[in-house]
């Protein structure tokens with residue numbers, strides 16, 4: 001890291017899901033890149049903690065794990081949760097569920113229509129293809145065969161997985177054999193970024209093969225505190241070890257970290273910055289003020305005793321429309337999270353209308369940010385989740401499940417049938433899918449909430465970009481990992497074009 005002044009063309013903050021992809025591609029293009037990561041940077045695959053290599057383990061998401069930022073948040077006023085995010089090279093891709101499903105064509109074309117034509121489905125498809133080596137569909141026009149992230153669907157691991165597939169068919173949902181194939185949504189096997197029984201995070205995929213590349217320097221254990229701005233231009237960052245100067249600064253610290261760094265650098269809503277005693281560098285009302293994420297509720301079920309256990313906890317997923325243009329994701333977990341508990345089906349609302357807020361803590365502006373999801377604020381979201389829970393209950397009641405599983409008594413029929421009672425049941429259990437997006441959204445010049453333009457350049461200050469899920473105008477209707485990698489790939493392409 002001790003390079004002479006002016007040695008770095010680009011300093012990237014955060015070796016996470018987007019940051020690794022982007023830094024690697026920039027270095028491939030000859031840019032001298034310094035990648036700074038707050039957490040450790042393991043070198044060989046074997047150096048990763050076993051629970052982070054094992055894709056069937058979510059142990060690193062537990063509060064207190066050293067590779068987890070473990071943030072405090074409120075899902076609804078007064079309802080506290082802990083939010084995991086990866087604090088290690090690979091970022092959240094190092095501890096997530098390894099589900100590799102892209103944003104849909106409708107998501108991408110929706111973002112394009114909101115003033116970001118460079119992000120339309122057909123414009124970003126090459127970046128998705130570049131990122132992956134899809135073992136099942138890699139030779140097709142929608143897929144990549146030789147990218148850094150290995151992707152595959154797994155054989156059905158248990159009768160329960162078969163029953164969910166059959167139940168979806170019984171209720172009339174289409175089969176969707178390739179969840180990344182741009183077909184009508186339905187039930188299909190999950191593509192995983194898993195290879196040889198290892199969760200392949202983006203540091204393994206993108207950094208490990210470039211360890212000898214002189215253009216790329218990676219520094220672990222380096223916490224960035226703010227962006228250094230001189231005369232309207234970002235000139236570097238302040239770390240706990242001192243300043244680092246570079247020709248360009250890119251924040252890839254994730255939807256929480258990047259927005260927080262913007263605020264700490266005087267880039268955000270002027271009123272909020274002034275209240276925290278910070279100098280206003282640029283008034284950007286959209287930093288943190290309308291983020292989105294998928295609300296998620298779990299419905300327990302009871303497998304018939306004696307069924308063979310599933311080696312892998314996930315297999316297939318159903319995406320189903322709900323009234324008013326919404327969609328739910330029904331994600332059966334085939335094993336319980338705790339040995340004594342019942343397994344659960346996750347019911348996520350994929351196009352939520354409610355918006356959350358990330359801001360500085362006025363009592364301690366240098367501390368962690370405040371995160372308020374404000375879930376279920378809108379009736380459309382309450383209605384969508386009611387539909388999703390009833391649909392899941394109906395799936396468990398199909399003939400396909402006879403002899404395999406029954407609904408749990410945790411959700412009594414009287415509650416299921418009554419809107420107000422069901423709203424209460426859901427609200428008491430609501431959690432987050434941890435797909436946080438849109439804390440620094442991209443958008444048109446005319447959009448006062450847009451923080452970056454479609455080249456991901458921060459408005460009001462030169463030489464500064466944000467490249468991670470912060471910039472998504474709203475959360476896509478799928479998980480965010482594959483899309484975060486695409487954002488890194490696409491950003492590098494835009495930065496090096498011409």
Ligand SMILES: Cc1cc2nc3c(=O)[nH]c(=O)nc-3n(C[C@H](O)[C@H](O)[C@H](O)COP(=O)(O)OP(=O)(O)OC[C@H]3O[C@@H](n4cnc5c(N)ncnc54)[C@H](O)[C@@H]3O)c2cc1C
Pocket residue numbers: 013014015016017018019036037038039061084085086087088089090091092093095096097098099100101222223224225252253254255257258261433434435436468469470478479480481482484
């Ligand atoms: C528990 C969990 C399970 C999930 N499961 C799935 C899934 O199966 N499929 C799916 O599609 N999506 C999933 N997601 C969501 C998806 O993984 C994330 O949205 C995505 O990985 C985020 O990528 P990112 O690059 O925006 O941020 P991250 O990958 O979080 O990267 C941010 C990086 O910046 C670093 N950083 C932050 N602040 C600083 C600082 N000040 N200085 C230096 N470094 C800093 C962090 O340590 C981290 O390495 C899951 C998320 C979580 C948390």
